[in-house]
Structures are given as structure tokens and as C-alpha cells.
Amino acid sequence: MPQRRGRPGYDQEQVIAAAVDLFNRHGYDATSMGMLAERLGISKSAIYHHVPGKEQLLEHALDRALLELEGVLTHPAAQERSVDQRLEYVLRATVGVLIDELPNVTLLLRLRGNTPLERRALDRRRAFDHEVAALVEASAEAGALRGDLQPRVVTRLVFGMINSIIEWYRPDGPLRREEIADSVVAIAFDGLRSRPA
Amino acid sequence: MPQRRGRPGYDQEQVIAAAVDLFNRHGYDATSMGMLAERLGISKSAIYHHVPGKEQLLEHALDRALLELEGVLTHPAAQERSVDQRLEYVLRATVGVLIDELPNVTLLLRLRGNTPLERRALDRRRAFDHEVAALVEASAEAGALRGDLQPRVVTRLVFGMINSIIEWYRPDGPLRREEIADSVVAIAFDGLRSRPA
DNA sequence: GTCTATACTAAGATAGAC
DNA sequence: GTCTATCTTAGTATAGAC
The missing domain is CATH 1.10.357.10 (Tetracycline Repressor, domain 2)
Known part of the structure; x- marks a missing residue:
């Protein structure tokens, strides 16, 4: 696991883990892709590089x-x-x-x-x-x-x-x-x- | 309680009871005012006559x-x-x-x-x-x-x-x-x- | 007490550049 | 892998007529 610099560079597992945490905190429906993007520090659309959808x-x-x-x-x-x-x-x-x-x-x-x-x-x-x-x-x-x-x-x-x-x-x-x-x-x-x- | 004819003519209690039932079936966030309107058989905006909001x-x-x-x-x-x-x-x-x-x-x-x-x-x-x-x-x-x-x-x-x-x-x-x-x-x-x- | 029409906001998702 | 810009849909709520 080399140290990364610059952009976060998430993989799918990390995106999913963050999403599941937010879903549990606020409920699935009340969690928006915008909230997930904010949590990860990337834009909404970047999430769609990792997963097909919510x-x-x-x-x-x-x-x-x-x-x-x-x-x-x-x-x-x-x-x-x-x-x-x-x-x-x-x-x-x-x-x-x-x-x-x-x-x-x-x-x-x-x-x-x-x-x-x-x-x-x-x-x-x-x-x-x-x-x-x-x-x-x-x-x-x-x-x-x-x-x-x-x-x-x-x-x-x-x-x-x-x-x-x-x-x-x-x-x-x-x-x-x-x-x-x-x-x-x-x-x-x-x-x-x-x-x- | 006289029999009503024509339009349903809900009161606030009935609107609330229907809303609570839908909230429990689908979750609060997943329940839209449109679903509530459909359930009551009236338009969305008519609901706002009975309650200030969701x-x-x-x-x-x-x-x-x-x-x-x-x-x-x-x-x-x-x-x-x-x-x-x-x-x-x-x-x-x-x-x-x-x-x-x-x-x-x-x-x-x-x-x-x-x-x-x-x-x-x-x-x-x-x-x-x-x-x-x-x-x-x-x-x-x-x-x-x-x-x-x-x-x-x-x-x-x-x-x-x-x-x-x-x-x-x-x-x-x-x-x-x-x-x-x-x-x-x-x-x-x-x-x-x-x-x- | 309810309607139609509409304003406003935010959501999920896509296209194409870097 | 991420960005900006944009599309489409659906939500809550309001205005004003009947």
C-alpha cells in the first residue's frame, strides 16, 4: 500500500464503505449522492466511475x-x-x-x-x-x-x-x-x- | 356524522392517519405528498389545506x-x-x-x-x-x-x-x-x- | 375543500474534457 | 480518477379559481 499524494484515488470498496456508513446514519432514502461525494471529497459524478448507481x-x-x-x-x-x-x-x-x-x-x-x-x-x-x-x-x-x-x-x-x-x-x-x-x-x-x- | 356525498371532504385527523400509515409502510423520506394525495384520492395541493406541510x-x-x-x-x-x-x-x-x-x-x-x-x-x-x-x-x-x-x-x-x-x-x-x-x-x-x- | 398550473429545489445520472 | 456542465425527473410548496 504505497502512500498516495494528490487526489484521493478511491477504490470501489472504499466508496461502498463510505456509502453504507452514510446510509446507516441518515437512512438510504435520505442519503444523496451529493452527501456521499462531500464525504469522500470528490464530485458526484466521480462516484459513477466506481459504481453504476446508488x-x-x-x-x-x-x-x-x-x-x-x-x-x-x-x-x-x-x-x-x-x-x-x-x-x-x-x-x-x-x-x-x-x-x-x-x-x-x-x-x-x-x-x-x-x-x-x-x-x-x-x-x-x-x-x-x-x-x-x-x-x-x-x-x-x-x-x-x-x-x-x-x-x-x-x-x-x-x-x-x-x-x-x-x-x-x-x-x-x-x-x-x-x-x-x-x-x-x-x-x-x-x-x-x-x-x- | 351525516353521510357525505360527492367529494371526500377529509378532516385533519384522517389526513394525518393516512400519512402515518404510508410513512410506516415506505419510510418517511420515501413517502411523497403525491403518494399521500393518491391514497386519499385528492390532489397534492389539497393536502395543504389540512396541514402546513409534510x-x-x-x-x-x-x-x-x-x-x-x-x-x-x-x-x-x-x-x-x-x-x-x-x-x-x-x-x-x-x-x-x-x-x-x-x-x-x-x-x-x-x-x-x-x-x-x-x-x-x-x-x-x-x-x-x-x-x-x-x-x-x-x-x-x-x-x-x-x-x-x-x-x-x-x-x-x-x-x-x-x-x-x-x-x-x-x-x-x-x-x-x-x-x-x-x-x-x-x-x-x-x-x-x-x-x- | 378541492382543483389546475406553476415556482422552486434537489435528486440521480450522463457527456466529454483533463 | 476526477472534473465541470448539463439533462431529466420528482419532490415540497404556493397562487388563485371554483
């Missing part, structure tokens, strides 16, 4: 996020062990993906489905959700989960808890991946109440 | 949502009882507000802070969050919560779980307010694990 910036980030999430379910550990161990693995691994791919996953979780591209991404996300719900259902049937809660509601609340991480996790903050995953698993399986050993 | 449509909804949330903390039940009863009350009441004010709260929880109006609303929301975090902290100090979790992380995860309700609750669905509040309280305090009585 939508491809979004597409790249969503595809990355979805590939990582889908990888959680295809990972060997999500298939081999007992059903409740699988569930714990999927919870922990999903937390890991959220944290490692924070900007990309954040974009995914905020989609509204306004365009065909967004709707395709939401379809893939729904497929992930359905597989997870099936896993919770299997755990319930195997007797690993208490019987007074509906598996579908449980799935939504627990993954709502996990997904909320994107709202407050900061990579430069004091919390590490494992601490957060431990807290999620602790609350999800055993709750907050202090109880005698 | 931003006031948002303002009305945010103010309503914040007043209801703030009401949870000023309600007598949130102040009188023991500290862990207060916490359970606040969880249940917050679920209630989310469900009763679903469209308005949804808008609030999706804000990005792009304008002074949005930033003022986010400030009020943060004040609510801080009061809740203090309540969780007080519960922990009183020994009501297990000691191996950080109160701040607990607060964020539990309210992340509650806030996720806006992503999937449908008023015409099979679940009632109390069922959801029960599930939230059950998971938050006791977790999913099946355990011998």
Missing part, C-alpha cells in the same frame, strides 16, 4: 449481510448437535454476525421493501427467519423449552432482542462479542430473576 | 407516541410499589403503549435524526430510556436481578425485545395485548428453559 451500493451491502446470516444455518454446528444445542449455537452465531457485519446487517434490518431489490432482500431474510422459527419449534417439541409460550412469539421476541443490538452496539465500546452473546443466551434461556442455587 | 404530519405522530411513553413513567403504579414490581409494571405498560399506539410509536422507533424535529424527538426518547435504565439499575441493587449481567446491557436487550413488537404485531392478528405482555415478562424474568417445578 442502488448498487445498497445491493452490495445487503448481499454481504445475507450471505453471512445464511452461513449461520448452513454451518456444520447448526446441524449436527442436539436440537437445543443447535438453538444456542444459532443464537450465538447470529449475535456474532450482527456484530462483525454491523453496518451491512443494520441496512438489511431497516429495509422497507420499496424497490424490487429491497423486496428480494426481504424475501431472503424471511427465509432465514422461517428456518429459525422451525428450529425453535423443534426445540419446544423436544421438551427443551417451557410449554406455556408459543414458539412463534418466542422466536420473534428473542430475535427482536438480538436484532436490537444494531441499535446500540459500538465497535469501539467496552463490550466484546462474547459478553453480548453470553448476555443474550442468559436472558433468553434463564431470565433476569435472581434465584437461589 | 413535517407537521410527522410531528403530530411523534408527539403522540412520546406523550404515551412518558405517561408510563409518570403513572402512579410506576412510582409507588416495590422496585421490582415497578419494573414489571413498566415492561407491561410499555408493551401496551407500543400496541395501542403502534403506528405512532413505530415512526418514533425508526427515526434517524435527520432534522431538528427528529432530533428533538430522539432526545425525548433518550430521556425515557435513561429513566428506565435507572429503574433496572435500582432493581439490580435491590437484589431482584441476577448479579452476573450488566444492568445497562440488560436494559437494552429487554427493551430491544419489547421494541421489536412493532416489527411483527398486527392488530388484526390472533395475539392480544396481554398475551404478548405475559410472554415478554416471562422471557425477561424467567427465560425459555423448561425447568422442573
